[in-house]
Amino acid sequence: MIVATSTSEPIVITGVGAVSPVGNGFAAIADGLLEGRSGIRPIEPGGFSRPGRQFAAPVLEIPTPTSPDIDLDAFAKLGRLGQLCGSPAADALADAGLRPATDQLRIGLVLGLGAEHLKAWEIDFLGGGTRVFEPHCDDTLVHRLARMLQLRGPAVTVAAACASSGYALAIGRAWLSAGWVDACVAGGCDMISPTGLAAFYNLRALSRRGDDPALASRPFDRDRDGFVMGEGGACLVLERRSAARDRGARLYGELAGVGMSSDATHMVTPCSDPTQAARAIRMALDDAGIAADQLDYVNAHAAGTPVGDVAEAGALHMALGSAVDTVPVSSTKSMSGHLVSGAAAFEAVACLAAIDRQAVPPTVNLDHPDPQCPLDHVPHTARERRVVVTASNSFGFGGANLCLVIRHAA
Amino acid sequence: MHAFTTTADPVTAACGVAGHALLEVKLTDIAAVRELPVPAGITPLPARFLRHADEQTVVGLRAVLESVAACRAAGTSDAESDFADYGVVSAPCQPGRIPAAHCLNLLRSDGPSTVSPHIVPQCSLHSIAGAVSVALGMHGPNVGVSGGPHALSEGLMASMTLLSTGAAPGIWFVATTWDCEPTLDADGAPVERAFDPPICVAFAVALTAATAPAASRLVLRIAPLSPPPRQPRLVRSPADDVRRFAQAIEAAAVDGEASNRWSHAMPWAGELRIARVPATPRLKEAA
Numbered sequence: 001m002i003v004a005t006s007t008s009e010p011i012v013i014t015g016v017g018a019v020s021p022v023g024n025g026f027a028a029i030a031d032g033l034l035e036g037r038s039g040i041r042p043i044e045p046g047g048f049s050r051p052g053r054q055f056a057a058p059v060l061e062i063p064t065p066t067s068p069d070i071d072l073d074a075f076a077k078l079g080r081l082g083q084l085c086g087s088p089a090a091d092a093l094a095d096a097g098l099r100p101a102t103d104q105l106r107i108g109l110v111l112g113l114g115a116e117h118l119k120a121w122e123i124d125f126l127g128g129g130t131r132v133f134e135p136h137c138d139d140t141l142v143h144r145l146a147r148m149l150q151l152r153g154p155a156v157t158v159a160a161a162c163a164s165s166g167y168a169l170a171i172g173r174a175w176l177s178a179g180w181v182d183a184c185v186a187g188g189c190d191m192i193s194p195t196g197l198a199a200f201y202n203l204r205a206l207s208r209r210g211d212d213p214a215l216a217s218r219p220f221d222r223d224r225d226g227f228v229m230g231e232g233g234a235c236l237v238l239e240r241r242s243a244a245r246d247r248g249a250r251l252y253g254e255l256a257g258v259g260m261s262s263d264a265t266h267m268v269t270p271c272s273d274p275t276q277a278a279r280a281i282r283m284a285l286d287d288a289g290i291a292a293d294q295l296d297y298v299n300a301h302a303a304g305t306p307v308g309d310v311a312e313a314g315a316l317h318m319a320l321g322s323a324v325d326t327v328p329v330s331s332t333k334s335m336s337g338h339l340v341s342g343a344a345a346f347e348a349v350a351c352l353a354a355i356d357r358q359a360v361p362p363t364v365n366l367d368h369p370d371p372q373c374p375l376d377h378v379p380h381t382a383r384e385r386r387v388v389v390t391a392s393n394s395f396g397f398g399g400a401n402l403c404l405v406i407r408h409a410a
Numbered sequence: 411m412h413a414f415t416t417t418a419d420p421v422t423a424a425c426g427v428a429g430h431a432l433l434e435v436k437l438t439d440i441a442a443v444r445e446l447p448v449p450a451g452i453t454p455l456p457a458r459f460l461r462h463a464d465e466q467t468v469v470g471l472r473a474v475l476e477s478v479a480a481c482r483a484a485g486t487s488d489a490e491s492d493f494a495d496y497g498v499v500s501a502p503c504q505p506g507r508i509p510a511a512h513c514l515n516l517l518r519s520d521g522p523s524t525v526s527p528h529i530v531p532q533c534s535l536h537s538i539a540g541a542v543s544v545a546l547g548m549h550g551p552n553v554g555v556s557g558g559p560h561a562l563s564e565g566l567m568a569s570m571t572l573l574s575t576g577a578a579p580g581i582w583f584v585a586t587t588w589d590c591e592p593t594l595d596a597d598g599a600p601v602e603r604a605f606d607p608p609i610c611v612a613f614a615v616a617l618t619a620a621t622a623p624a625a626s627r628l629v630l631r632i633a634p635l636s637p638p639p640r641q642p643r644l645v646r647s648p649a650d651d652v653r654r655f656a657q658a659i660e661a662a663a664v665d666g667e668a669s670n671r672w673s674h675a676m677p678w679a680g681e682l683r684i685a686r687v688p689a690t691p692r693l694k695e696a697a
Contacts, residue, residue, distance in 0.1 A: 116535070
């Protein structure tokens with residue numbers, strides 16, 4: 001009873017698909033983030049608007065998959081959340097050169113989706129349906145997508161709140177290391193809905209600024225007052241490096257380290273003691289075999305909540321020690337809003353963009369850095385510099401902590 | 411680019427099985443479970459901890475608490491702190507439907523200001539795992555898995571995946587579902603039924619690394635390539651799946667032959683089995 005083909009071989013990223021408020025696809029997102037372009041705009045949230053100006057970071061267009069072997073009728077029936085996941089998953093496979101589908105590969109699918117069932121009930125209910133009142137047990141989206149994409153490996157949905165799609169990447173990496181799959185599509189997405197907007201607003205987690213929407217998301221700024229809901233996310237194709245090299249695939253980067261822990265203190269509020277969040281960061285650095293001062297960039301979780309940003313700054317200080325003074329840190333949520341389940345995978349794409357373009361994306365709206373968050377911030381505009389090793393933090397309800405280390409694939 | 415061909419042979423993974431508990435609670439009795447004190451020797455829950463929790467969280471957490479208490483009684487664990495580095499994987503089946511119906515009715519009738527702020531943290535896929543982690547102070551990763559008819563197999567696979575990474579020395583796996591799901595009226599309240607009352611079924615089991623002492627082993631076999639299913643694979647009943655798995659784990663602890671009769675097909679080309687291993691010295695002492 002042993003794992004038959006476990007390996008410590010590097011796991012690399014060979015395909016990227018993404019839909020986001022700042023653009024769709026790797027190149028557009030890299031351009032948008034490095035230009036400091038905001039995807040936050042006024043919205044009308046499904047007829048349930050409250051008084052005052054409403055804003056969020058919506059996906060304006062979901063690209064239809066172009067691979068000829070994908071059943072577009074099946075894609076059309078997925079609904080908005082399914083399409084937000086299906087479009088980047090199909091694009092990532094095409095980008096990796098794994099479309100049309102092959103019978104010869106065991107390709108897995110791991111989706112980070114925090115509340116697929118709640119979204120499905122809500123969409124049905126607001127459309128006049130009664131599914132939420134009736135007993136039923138529907139197939140989950142991940143299996144519908146696996147059939148649409150004709151994948152022959154394991155398919156699993158995972159959730160860890162705002163860290164969900166990062167956990168999906170961690171699971172996909174582990175499957176490859178254990179030899180359970182030949183390649184894996186991993187990531188996650190989320191969608192804006194009236195209930196989600198209202199619940200986070202009533203939780204006092206959303207920004208209530210009434211001026212320019214583009215100024216509302218202000219991570220690490222002393223005048224921040226909450227996050228801005230976004231939607232979209234990303235899917236990445238992961239492979240063992242030898243297989244990717246043998247077939248001449250593009251190597252976007254290596255998923256070099258993963259760290260996971262739980263605060264175990266509160267269902268909603270981040271722990272004021274940064275020990276467990278810092279432990280996740282240190283685990284990821286150790287897993288990648290790097291020291292803190294080798295980091296060239298940290299993409300912070302920092303959503304712009306008063307408590308969360310301070311907690312993360314504390315965790316970075318504890319985990320990185322004196323290196324924290326010289327490692328650039330930014331939050332791309334200042335431009336994309338908070339993609340919730342899709343945030344971690346989208347922010348992994350931001351790290352790949354930093355490696356590809358040799359520049360650190362900025363935290364826009366960071367006019368007055370909070371003195372409780374003393375970090376090497378990158379305010380307003382991108383910073384050109386050598387970027388080889390990056391880390392991305394994600395924290396979620398239920399005390400979930402996750403850190404991914406992504407580096408240039410040698 | 412060159413062609414890419416599979417390295418796929420059947421691969422097998424394994425993990426150990428330690429303490430476990432199966433709990434079945436009628437919907438009408440869940441309010442009482444919400445108020446129950448924790449078993450003796452376990453740190454009390456924070457005040458009103460389960461006040462807004464979904465029914466599957468209430469019963470799932472209770473199954474873990476009783477299992478931890480059973481581990482202590484059996485001598486396989488000395489203290490709650492034995493599990494401080496454990497992770498939690500919860501595998502519910504469509505959690506949060508009753509609170510969601512109530513919430514959606516309020517949204518339509520009274521507007522967004524009446525939507526409960528608890529609906530996201532308490533009714534999402536990861537809510538049970540988060541609650542177990544907080545309640546028992548477990549600092550390993552906590553993850554929700556599936557939410558659909560294949561929750562048992564997806565959750566077990568995710569648990570074995572996390573164990574394979576060394577992220578935690580053990581995982582508390584919690585499968586929850588309904589037997590005879592509640593039907594709700596137009597106000598979102600459960601309809602009373604004389605026959606087949608809704609029963610929330612929860613099974614909690616501690617899974618350990620394959621090398622750790624354990625009463626039995628759970629084996630996952632991932633088959634080589636096979637044609638992908640064109641249609642959703644049928645599931646008999648998620649509640650029956652959970653019960654059969656619980657019975658097999660129990661049987662494996664006392665009767666190797668019984669455990670050999672259990673297997674569970676994954677929705678793709680994979681299969682789960684249980685294999686009995688010799689009892690550890692510690693378990694023998696406890697017996």
